[in-house]
Amino acid sequence: MFIGDQLPVLYYIKEQGLEDQIDMVLYDSAKLEVLYWTTYILFSKKRVSPQLVSKVNQAMEAMKLDGTYDQIIRRYTE
Secondary structure, eight states: OOOOOHHHHHHHHHHTTOTTTOOOOOOOHHHHOOOOOOOOOOOOTTTSOHHHHHHHHHHHHHHHHHTHHHHHHHHHHO
């Protein structure tokens, strides 16, 4: 048994071909939360303009709205 962040664990299981050998038990995260932190994209202030950061933020939001973000997540976890 091991506990891990859902997305990296699903990706690892898929990459190792272990889908048929592992049973995943999903718990309500509110009951089992061990550690939580938000994921961020970081940019160097010396090399990246605020305009580019804004464009990336807008693109990420558009990807979430049109379903692209979820497609990418599914690609690495299913």
